[in-house]
Amino acid sequence: METPIIAVPSVNHGPLTHSYTYCSPKPHDSNMGEAHILGVDEAGRGPVLGPMVYGVCYCPLSKYKEVSTLGFVGSINLIANWSITIRQAEHWRNLGTIDSKTLKETDREAHFTLIQSRNDIIGWSVRVLSPQEISWNMLNKSKYNLNAQAHDATINLIREVLSMGINLREVYVDTVGPPESYQKKLSTLFPSIDITVSKQADSKYPIVSAASICAKITRDHTMKHWAFVEKVNTSRIFGSGYPSDPNTMAWLKSNIDYVFGYPRIIRFSWATCGTILEKEAALVKWPSDDNSNSQAINSLLQENDYKHKSKLFENMKSVNDF
Incomplete structure (x- = not known):
């Protein structure tokens, strides 16, 4: 399959000096009050250069089975009815639910194109953490380690989706650190949401795989178009x-x-x-x-006991009685 030329709206083509968040438009055919499912994953946690990107992807629970066919569990008959070619549908059919990081670049971009094409029911967001801010936080006197930065990126993305009026019922997260303590932390912050934190969640849950693709595509294209200050x-x-x-x-x-x-x-x-x-x-x-x-x-830096006095006051003494 030919390498597609795709637009990635989450990429800032200027110098990346500060972290930022991108949110896709709300799905236009989705009922905001309807229960939704959301997945969370990251790209670029370990590299010595470039940003770390956290991504979320969400859709109505009633449409999750349909969304899962976007190359994750394959349904050629359903996919072929969308605005893509049969050849592309055949290509995506057998990919299965896998970690986006193991996909070839062309396969990842094909998945991302599908996610974009279903903006009637799918929404997504990314948090792009600049290498400068990552370093500054970790080297600061009051250290803000990478796990804490990752947790906060996830929390802020979930809050961002909630602020758009999306009714989140289920959230699946690829873990950072021990899954049990992380799940407890998120469940405390979002008590009305059923939260599952798991190792290798991107290879278990299609909605997390979709989030992984959005994060990885954003990081890859940011690196490809990096603007050096x-x-x-x-x-x-x-x-x-x-x-x-x-x-x-x-x-x-x-x-x-x-x-x-x-x-x-x-x-x-x-x-x-x-x-x-x-x-x-x-x-x-x-x-x-x-x-x-x-x-x-x-x-x-210490204050000296000696106080310089003007010559006008050199011979003056303190007087107690008038």
Whole structure:
């Protein structure tokens, strides 16, 4: 099948300096008061570069079986009635419910096109966490670790859907950390929703697979169209972003600046980045790193007992009695 040219509305084509949320329009044929099902998954949690993207996908519970046929559990007769070709329908039929990360790019884009084409009953949203904010949060004095950032992204996406008037009855989440404690946390925040948190949820629940596709497509196309703030002329062969990927390591080694390190596409809080910077970049030594200087620095910040007086007041004394 030919590689489709697709539009991904969730991608910000300018420099990604701040995190943002994209929400698709509400499904136009969906009754907002009707019970809905929602799935949650992420893309790009582990890579040393680029954003982490959380995605949700939702539809009416009454339409879930129909939505599940969007290449997840395959129904050639139903799919063939939609505005796609029989050849495409045959291609999607046997894919099954699988992790979107294991799909070829063309297959993922085909699934995404189908999700987009069913905007009568399907809605979706993504939260794009910029590498700068991920790093800043993790390196800040009050650390905000990756699990906490992931949890908050999920919580905010669910709240965003609820704020649109969607009646969420069931939510399925691919876990971050122990599923039991995470499920308890979400159930406490959303007591009226039946929440299931599971390992490998994207390979168990079609609605989570759909969310996974929206997240992965958004991240892939963000990386493909990355706008460097630094205006550098560099290779875009980033690889997967994992240290085990030779393309990623080659990019990191060939694009390091001796003084400034890396462009802002990099997550500076990752150990992979820190190790390379220590070996290949200029050594940075802060005054606070030297204990002998700490006292001197503190003394500069302390208020001196001596108060400078104007010469007009040099010979004046305090008077108690008038």
